[in-house]
Amino acid sequence: MRSVRATRAFSLIELLVVVTILVLLIGFAIPAFSSILGSVERSIAENQLRIGISAGRDAAIANVLGDGAAVFMFEPGGRISIVPCREVTRVRDRIPFIDPQTGTRDVTRSVFIPVADSEPIQLPKGWSIRGYAPPGRIHKRSGAGANPNGWYEGDELWGELDGGGAWLFPENGFFDPIVGSSGVNRQTFMIRFRSGTGEVVTDNIDTCLVLDPSSESDFRNLEPWRSNPRLDRAEDFELAVRRTATTANDALTSTPAQPQYFSLLGDEATDTVLVGPVISLGLYEESKMAAGIGLRGLNRTTKSIYQSAGLLPATTPAFDASLRASFGNGQTISKQINAWMVGLLPNVESDVKLFVVQVNTAELEELNP
Numbered sequence: 001m002r003s004v005r006a007t008r009a010f011s012l013i014e015l016l017v018v019v020t021i022l023v024l025l026i027g028f029a030i031p032a033f034s035s036i037l038g039s040v041e042r043s044i045a046e047n048q049l050r051i052g053i054s055a056g057r058d059a060a061i062a063n064v065l066g067d068g069a070a071v072f073m074f075e076p077g078g079r080i081s082i083v084p085c086r087e088v089t090r091v092r093d094r095i096p097f098i099d100p101q102t103g104t105r106d107v108t109r110s111v112f113i114p115v116a117d118s119e120p121i122q123l124p125k126g127w128s129i130r131g132y133a134p135p136g137r138i139h140k141r142s143g144a145g146a147n148p149n150g151w152y153e154g155d156e157l158w159g160e161l162d163g164g165g166a167w168l169f170p171e172n173g174f175f176d177p178i179v180g181s182s183g184v185n186r187q188t189f190m191i192r193f194r195s196g197t198g199e200v201v202t203d204n205i206d207t208c209l210v211l212d213p214s215s216e217s218d219f220r221n222l223e224p225w226r227s228n229p230r231l232d233r234a235e236d237f238e239l240a241v242r243r244t245a246t247t248a249n250d251a252l253t254s255t256p257a258q259p260q261y262f263s264l265l266g267d268e269a270t271d272t273v274l275v276g277p278v279i280s281l282g283l284y285e286e287s288k289m290a291a292g293i294g295l296r297g298l299n300r301t302t303k304s305i306y307q308s309a310g311l312l313p314a315t316t317p318a319f320d321a322s323l324r325a326s327f328g329n330g331q332t333i334s335k336q337i338n339a340w341m342v343g344l345l346p347n348v349e350s351d352v353k354l355f356v357v358q359v360n361t362a363e364l365e366e367l368n369p
Contacts, residue, residue: 005120017355045127046353050364052082052121053191055363059084059120060193068202069190071207071210071275073120073209074170076302076313078342079118085210087195088238091245092252093209093266094259095150107253111188111245111265112275113237115188127302128169128286130279131189131341132339137166137205149269166334167282167341172212172273174306176315180219181263185316186212191357192277200359205277211241213271224251224264231271240281241265280363282341284352292348293336295323305333343359343368 045270056070066087073081113314114120123129139150152168170188190210192201212230220230228247234240244265251261267274290298290305299320301308319333336345343350354367 005326006174011284016274023257025205041124041127042283042353047121048121048123049082049129049281049283049355052084053357053362055082055084055115055121056196058191058192059086059118060195061198061236061240063087063195065195066110067112067195068115068193069210069274070193070207070276071112071190072188073143073190073212073273074128074304076173076304076306076308078303079125080123080127080170082123082129083120083210084115084118085190086115087112087208089242089245091209091214091265092249094262094268109266112208112210114211114240124257126285126287127212127213128284128289130167130169130282130284130302130337132280132282133166133168133276133278134191134362136274138168139168139264148281151274165338167338168278169306170306171306171317172357173302174216174313174315174317175270177214177216177270178218180222180225181268181271183266183268183274184261186270187317188273189278189281189282190273190275191362198362200357200362201277201280203323207276209267209272209275210275211237211271211274224248224258226262228264232366271304279357279359280367281355281357282352283355284350288351289340290320290323290364291352292340292345293333297323299323 006052025306039359056068057155058068062068063086068087069085071083071085072262073083089111090108091111093107095105095107103116114209133152138152152171159181168189170246172186174213175185176182190208192204193199199302211231215232217232219225220232229240231237231240231244248261248266251258262347265272274313286304295305299306299308301311302313305319306322307318309315319330338351339345340348341352344353345351355364356362356367358365
C-alpha cells in the first residue's frame with residue numbers, strides 16, 4: 001500500500017520573519033558594499049592619476065623639441081582626463097592690457113599638442129582633481145595689483161584662501177564652440193616636465209597654450225581660419241600647428257600688425273586652452289565637495305558645481321547659483337572650496353587626498369596619508 005507523506009506549507013508569520021531577516025541582512029550589507037566600492041574607486045582614481053603623471057613625464061623624455069606635460073581636462077557632463085602633451089613651437093600672443101613692466105601687450109607662449117597615438121587617462125565617474133596655485137599666481141586683470149597676463153582671473157571667479165593660494169578646477173570645457181575667439185574662457189593646469197630628463201619644471205611658471213580644437217566648423221569658413229590648416233581635421237597635427245604658428249607670428253610682426261591672427265593660435269583662439277603649471281594636486285569626489293560647502297548637489301548637465309545653459313554647458317565658466325539659496329559671489333564660494341580642500345571648514349569632514357609631485361622622480365607624495 002502506497003504511503004502518503006504529509007506536507008506542510010510556511011505560515012504567513014514564518015514568511016514575514018524570513019523576509020524581515022533578509023531585509024536586515026541587506027540593510028547591513030549595503031553600507032559595507034558601498035564602502036568597499038568607494039575604496040575601490042578611490043584606488044582606481046589614484047592609480048589613474050599616477051599613470052597620467054607618468055605619461056606626461058614620458059612625453060618630456062621622448063621630446064627633443066621641448067618639454068612635456070600632463071594636462072588636466074574636464075568635459076562637462078563627463079569625467080576628468082589627464083592628457084599627455086608635448087611642446088612643439090612658440091607663438092606671439094596678446095594680453096588684455098598693457099603690461100606695466102614691459103610696456104607692451106605682447107607675450108610669447110609655448111604651444112603644446114597631445115601626444116600622437118596616446119589616449120587620455122580618465123578618472124572614474126564623479127572623481128575630480130584640483131591643482132593648487134600658490135599665492136600670487138591667480139592674476140587680476142584690472143584694479144589694484146593687476147597683472148594683465150591673467151590666468152583664472154582672480155578679480156572675477158577665483159578668490160584665494162586666507163593666507164594665499166587657490167585650488168583650481170579645469171575650466172577648459174566652458175566656451176562657445178561656434179565662435180572662433182572664445183578661447184579666453186578656456187583655462188586649466190598642468191604638471192610640466194623638462195625635455196630629455198623628465199624632471200618637474202619649477203623655474204618656469206609661464207602660462208602656455210594647449211591645442212584642443214573645437215569640433216565646430218562654421219567659423220573656419222571665415223578669415224583668418226579659412227586660409228590656414230584645419231586644426232580640427234589635420235592628419236599631421238604637429239605640422240599643422242607649426243604652419244599656423246608661423247602664419248600668426250608673421251602676421252603679428254607685419255606693419256601694421258594684424259590683430260585678428262591672435263584668434264588663430266593665441267589665448268583668444270577657441271582651439272586653445274590657457275594652461276599654467278602646478279606641482280600640488282587634490283583628488284576628491286565632486287559630490288562630496290558640493291555637500292561639504294552646503295550645496296544641494298551638482299548641476300545635472302555639467303555634473304559639477306558649474307552652471308549650464310539648458311541642456312548644454314554654459315559658454316563661460318560660472319558657478320551654478322541655483323544649487324544654494326544664498327550662493328554668494330564667485331570669490332566667496334571659491335574660498336569655501338579652498339578651505340574644504342585642506343580640511344579647514346568648521347565641523348565639516350574632508351577626505352581629499354593631497355599630493356605633491358616630486359621634482360626629480362615625478363612620483364606623487366601624499367601629504368595627508
